[in-house]
Amino acid sequence: MIGRIVGTGSYIPQYCMDNNDIAKLVETSDEWIRERTGVARRHIISGEETTVSMASVAGKRALENAGIEPEEVDLILVSTISSNVILPCAACEVQKEIGAVNATCFDLNAACTGFILAYNTAAAYIAAGVYKTALIIGSESLSNLTNWNDRGTCILFGDGAGAAVLAAQPEASETSETTDKPEASENDTSKLFIPVTHSNGAGGEALSLKSRHDANGLTKEVDKEETFDEAHYMQMDGRAVFKFAVKKVPEVIEETLQLNKLKKENIACYILHQANRRIIESVAKRLDEPLEKFPMNLEEYGNTSSASIPILLDEWNRQGKLKSGSKIVLAGFGAGLTWGASVISV
Ligand code: ACO
8 A cells, every 4th residue: 555645734834924024033044044035024832822732733734734634644743842731742642632543643853854753653553554554743843942032043933733544545556457557657656655864872962952841850841931041942053954955955866766666757746844945956956857846935934844835735735736636745944954755755
């Protein structure tokens, strides 16, 4: 069986900070931020909004979009680095909220590569015949982890959630009468594609955040009002992360295409983690692909870590741009360091 994406959803907080709002907090300007990153605005949680509440709404919307009842879901995976809960996990909280009583639930932390790994995990379970229907969610409240006095990072990040439903469908070879596996044609999308993922723990210092403990060693719930020392906010060597991304993302995409015997002309578009417009432009150039094949929404949302890929996927789906029968590359990179790419067919 293969897990095919049959529905998507997202949730974006209403409260919005533009670059001029950021310029009131740190020494920067709208012009600098737009030119160096492509970001103009970011949405930030307020009131009762949390990582779990955003994940639940995005998940519900994805199920509605798929026409699947919560009881039919076998697996819920939430990718997050910024959950408002540690125990129980965010996925169990989502389960409770949406009534997916038959699902197995767990969280996954791989920063901005998290949604790729959640997709791969769900797809592998489905391919192994363990589960039939999976709800995968990326949800982040990065505003709680951002040092609003650090202009090197606070210009970049935003909050939000995106979700996708994967449902088991027969692979091309399973529908064949013969036992010989047929050669997949270029337009055949009923095929299991092998993902490529990498990690380099030795490079982890480029993007880090120490956990927050009180005097008794207990982790505290993330709270915007409280102040911590710098190590307890996201710390980043921006130049190092930039260099890593522009080298490794095109490499892992090429590796994925080669492994799956796909040509670039077979790929309808590349949905990349939305970190920085210049990174995406550089990846397009290195792959020798037109920038039009790289949809972007980072101008509106900034970098929402593991939520950025499913939010963009949902936007494209709802605009009717995920054309049936097409192949799409998802690619992410981030803290760890981690990076990877997967081919999905819609
Ligand atoms: N406003 C104005 N000036 C600034 C700002 C700012 N917000 N930030 C830095 N500067 C200054 C610096 O002090 C420096 O000044 P100097 O030359 O006098 O020393 C100058 O601008 C250039 O600084 P750089 O750090 O070299 O700027 P760069 O062009 O690299 O842009 C940025 C910085 C936007 C952070 C970039 O490095 C970047 O996007 N890196 C990748 C970050 C990323 O994608 N991280 C997320 C990874 S995914 C995840 O897991 C969360």
